[in-house]
Amino acid sequence: MTDGTAFRLGFLTHVEGGRDLAETYRNALELFVAADELGFDSGWVAQHHFGGGEADGLASPWIFLANAAARTQRIHIGTAVTLIPLHHPVQLAQDVGVLDAITGGRVELGVGTGFDRVAYGVYGEDFERRRELTTERFTAVRAALRGEPLDADGNVLKAASPDLADNRSWHAVFSAAGAAHVASEGANLLLNRAAYGYDEPTDVVQRPWAESYLEAWKEPRAARIGLSRLIFAAEDKRTALNHIGDALIDNVRRANAGGQSWGAETLENALFRYHAHYGHPDEVVAQLQAEKVLPLATDLLAQFNPARPGLDASIRALELLATEVAPALGWRPANRRQDAAAA
Numbered sequence: 001m002t003d004g005t006a007f008r009l010g011f012l013t014h015v016e017g018g019r020d021l022a023e024t025y026r027n028a029l030e031l032f033v034a035a036d037e038l039g040f041d042s043g044w045v046a047q048h049h050f051g052g053g054e055a056d057g058l059a060s061p062w063i064f065l066a067n068a069a070a071r072t073q074r075i076h077i078g079t080a081v082t083l084i085p086l087h088h089p090v091q092l093a094q095d096v097g098v099l100d101a102i103t104g105g106r107v108e109l110g111v112g113t114g115f116d117r118v119a120y121g122v123y124g125e126d127f128e129r130r131r132e133l134t135t136e137r138f139t140a141v142r143a144a145l146r147g148e149p150l151d152a153d154g155n156v157l158k159a160a161s162p163d164l165a166d167n168r169s170w171h172a173v174f175s176a177a178g179a180a181h182v183a184s185e186g187a188n189l190l191l192n193r194a195a196y197g198y199d200e201p202t203d204v205v206q207r208p209w210a211e212s213y214l215e216a217w218k219e220p221r222a223a224r225i226g227l228s229r230l231i232f233a234a235e236d237k238r239t240a241l242n243h244i245g246d247a248l249i250d251n252v253r254r255a256n257a258g259g260q261s262w263g264a265e266t267l268e269n270a271l272f273r274y275h276a277h278y279g280h281p282d283e284v285v286a287q288l289q290a291e292k293v294l295p296l297a298t299d300l301l302a303q304f305n306p307a308r309p310g311l312d313a314s315i316r317a318l319e320l321l322a323t324e325v326a327p328a329l330g331w332r333p334a335n336r337r338q339d340a341a342a343a
Helices: 021-038 061-070 089-103 117-122 127-145 162-167 176-185 202-216 237-257 267-273 281-289 311-328 334-342
Strands: 008-013 042-045 076-079 107-112 169-172 188-191 225-233 277-279 299-303
Touching: 008 021, 008 311, 021 042, 021 061, 021 311, 042 061, 042 107, 042 299, 061 076, 061 089, 089 107, 089 127, 089 162, 107 127, 117 127, 127 162, 127 169, 127 176, 162 169, 176 188, 176 202, 188 202, 202 225, 225 237, 225 281, 225 311, 237 267, 237 277, 277 281, 281 311, 299 311
Parallel strands: 008 042, 008 299, 042 076, 076 107, 107 169, 169 188, 188 225, 225 277, 225 299
Antiparallel strands: none
């Protein structure tokens, strides 16, 4: 909304499920198909290497997204985030560049540091240098995608994509200083669904971060801010809470057990910690209208995590978001916008 236009609507899945990993992946792919048909602008996955249950998280997001691309027509596909310190920059640039060419420019590259010490150890990277590594490798990936020389002999990436490097690359951070740094990179800003470790509401905490980014932005193109939020619309509040409540409480309990001091292991506190927007579509609209960061965002990324509603409930939540919630906030489905422009 920073340029006066309606926001783009996306969804984010952490690709989590039960014991059957194949079923978990198939169900996640169905969400991309449904979102594409509903006119969502983008679909995103998060990268998680280790920890959790048997089917918790997605270690190889770009393989998954290649499958999602093959089953969809319009929707942009991306990562929020790829743990870039654990990737060789040239290899990552090649992978996303090839996929961007195959899809006709539908890739969104979101990167971040992550907090998984185990993964850093397995990959042989220094966890204490994670922010420095993120900056170095993000710079290298974008340079490769622009077609800049990779060595003294002038070799360049075969599948270069300058537009992906400059306009569709995102960096997730957790502070005002971090947001200003992203602006200095000329990259798009990703903000997480929750600001952990604060007693104030997430949107109150993150609003200055978004403002810092915009104040530091010097590029000629319009700045983009992707805002991730836990959003679950259902027929009524009770139904929504039946799908998301227990999982949120469980995560607060695990956070406390890990020494993070998230407070009372109650539904009320869990909803606050995850800055949840939930209930009947009219209730969700009202909650989002009061959201302090959304007026500065260009992209809204809805996610259910840490809840894990079943496939039918998830698709229904996406449907309500696309047909009732987002239109009430000024959004129009991508397929209708494109069809109108072509007419």
